[in-house]
Amino acid sequence: MSFRVSVIPGDGVGPEVFFASKKILSKLVESYGLKIEFIEVEAGDAALAKYGEALPKQTLKIIDSSDMILKGPVGESAMDVVVRLRQMYDMYANIRPAKSLPGVQNKFGNVDVLIVRENTEDLYKGYEHELGEDVAVALKVISAKASMRIANVALEYAKRRRGKVTCVHKANVMRVTDGLFAKSCRSVLKGKVEYNEMYVDAAAANLVRDPNMFDVIVTTNMYGDILSDEASQIAGSLGLAPSSNIGDRKSLFEPVHGAAFDIAGKGVVNPTAFLLSIGMMLERMYELSKEPKYLEASQSLNKSIYQVYSEGKKITADVGGSAKLSEMIDEIYYKLT
Amino acid sequence: MSFRVSVIPGDGVGPEVFFASKKILSKLVESYGLKIEFIEVEAGDAALAKYGEALPKQTLKIIDSSDMILKGPVGESAMDVVVRLRQMYDMYANIRPAKSLPGVQNKFGNVDVLIVRENTEDLYKGYEHELGEDVAVALKVISAKASMRIANVALEYAKRRRGKVTCVHKANVMRVTDGLFAKSCRSVLKGKVEYNEMYVDAAAANLVRDPNMFDVIVTTNMYGDILSDEASQIAGSLGLAPSSNIGDRKSLFEPVHGAAFDIAGKGVVNPTAFLLSIGMMLERMYELSKEPKYLEASQSLNKSIYQVYSEGKKITADVGGSAKLSEMIDEIYYKLT
Ligand SMILES: CC(C)[C@H](C(=O)O)[C@@H](O)C(=O)O
Ligand SMILES: CC(C)[C@H](C(=O)O)[C@@H](O)C(=O)O
Helix, strand or coil, X not given: CCEEEEEECCCCCHHHHHHHHHHHHHHHHHHHCCCXXXXXXXXXXXXXXXXXXXXXXXXXXXXXXXXXXXXXXXXCCHHHHHHHHHHHXXXXXXXXXXXXXXXXXXXXXXXXXXXXXXXXXXXXXXXXXXXXXXXXXXXXXEEHHHHHHHHHHHHHHHHHCCCEEEEEECCCCCCCHHHHHHHHHHHHHECCEEEEEEEHHHHHHHHHHCHHHCCEEEECHHHHHHHHHHHHHHHCCHHHCEEEEECCCCEEEEECCCCCHHHCCCCCCCCHHHHHHHHHHHHHHHHHHCCHHHHHHHHHHHHHHHHHHHHCCCCEHHHCCCECHHHHHHHHHHHCC | XXXXXXXXXXXXXXXXXXXXXXXXXXXXXXXXXXXXEEEECCCCHHHHHHHCCCCCHHHHHHHHCCCEEEECCCCCCHHHHHHHHHHHCCCCEEEEEEECCCXXXXXXXXXXXXXXXXXXXEHHHCCEEEECCCEEEEEEEEEHHHHHHHHHHHHHHHHHCCCEEEEEECXXXXXXXXXXXXXXXXXXXXXXXXXXXXXXXXXXXXXHHCHHHCCEEEECHHHHHHHHHHHHHHHCCHHHCEEEEECCCCEEEEECCCCCHHHCCCCCCCCHHHHHHHHHHHHHHHHHHCCHHHHHHHHHHHHHHHHHHHXXXXXXXXXXXXXXXXXXXXXXXXXXX
16 A cells, blocks of 8 residues: 655744655665655745745645644644544544653553543634624534544553543533544443543543553643643653554554744754654554555654654754754664664 | 632532531631631532522522632532623633642652633633534634733743743644734733743643643633643642632632542541632632732641641541541641640
């Protein structure tokens, strides 16, 4: 099976990370005989300035004919790029691992929590209106269909992990909407895995108290946004967290962190989140194709990254090292098998 | 000035904490010549079971003629008690200090952040509907009036603290509603204090990364619910966090923690959050009356609590001690000046 991947280098640190990562991509493609075609497209703040649209028509046309999207961070126009793409292509499952890397100091030991975030509805629908000058309203939308669909994704991940799912909601206050989400999750998950429910405020505290009480967390779009940033920081650093946005026909892979304009262009950014996102992309290619080479390539990449962290010599400043972006990339590159 | 206080002992551990705390209240009233009348009322799960209403009519009648409400934790009916009271009496400012106590281990050193949570609108309005069987919607409501009002509260607190306010929202996604909240905060706060804005997901991560980058956080109801639980756990424990709900005509004081049914009736619960809430109540009485005795009583109570923690001998199991509820209460009682 072959894959067509649209690449959005993005804004801020995005382009330099992508361009530095190219040699890693090429080596993986070559060593494992992967059939991937990469096509660079423009989207984000720079595209908005240039074309008046954060997601220009010519970009959408290419994305439309692609199987996957590999995306760097985008600046202030992120909503118009990534939230739009998620909904446009019904990429309903936002998968966010919060997993510690060897040698990266954190206060919580070895953390390994997976957040499965519903990715198409909730307040992210964008149904918002002013009512006069002084009042504004937004619609939170929850459907049984989308809730059961995301619960099923959580189920699949839990089976491959520690077999536990926590459904996070706030049905004590939002009895109808979050109530529907909870009921849907319960109907899919109860009896199939170790299942419990937790209010979102309690979950935010419990992630701090004892993150590994969680295995898989399944939650709505908005809570997932907040809890996944919190969890990845607890695992070590928001700057290291990858993510995937999975749909039946298309999927998108991106670091969770933002464009980091303050360090852009200096060649000091940490490429880990982007590279781990490539790892998730290769894994998805394996799921779809069942061809082991994609899985092997993904494992080779992840292993190299972990090795570089274990050795701790060629890592960037944000994780306590002094390597530049290019040095860290080279080190990972040399370790690829 | 004299005050009439309705006391809701609440569910779970609520009643035992209140009954044990009575001797402290009596001593403060006597030593400082406070003019407070306490009237016990029923509300919560037990009231629901008994009268078919979590907030029975006779309770509301007494609350209606009271100046303040001192409330223990309530079980599953919390929404019908506390959210209803907040809205009914327009208690618009939910003040939630996340402050470390001496000797209470946490991973973050000495934390001191104040969360000022808008308390009357957002998704908490309770405007929710099913649309057919499979879809449900809830309305998030944000007004300029309520947003500016809460920003002004944050301003007052910041002036007495480190002079910094962070407005937390998600206006990159909810441009209209959170946009209105942000604009309102900006108009009140910018130029008057050190002011910045942060997306709620970034704030959830930054609380973990470096909590003391924050002084006062002002935010909407829903984000405030989540971030205040997270912050209090970061400061030490959710179980220790007090809060006040301030309105122009009435206010309510309550621990942030829940009913903790699992340890109820065992006499081992930690009374700190309830006692610190009493401290906040006495402070509010001072603000309203300008009579120093209320402030002195509040300071005496807080000082006693801090002393008991500093000594670390008579503290409950949840904070690493072995004292029973009654022993910890007695120790605080003896230290009162
Ligand atoms: C940039 C923003 C629109 C986005 C979101 O809120 O989903 C981001 O925070 C994320 O989590 O991917
Ligand atoms: C019990 C619940 C309704 C309440 C809330 O969500 O406001 C609680 O979590 C709180 O923070 O006081």
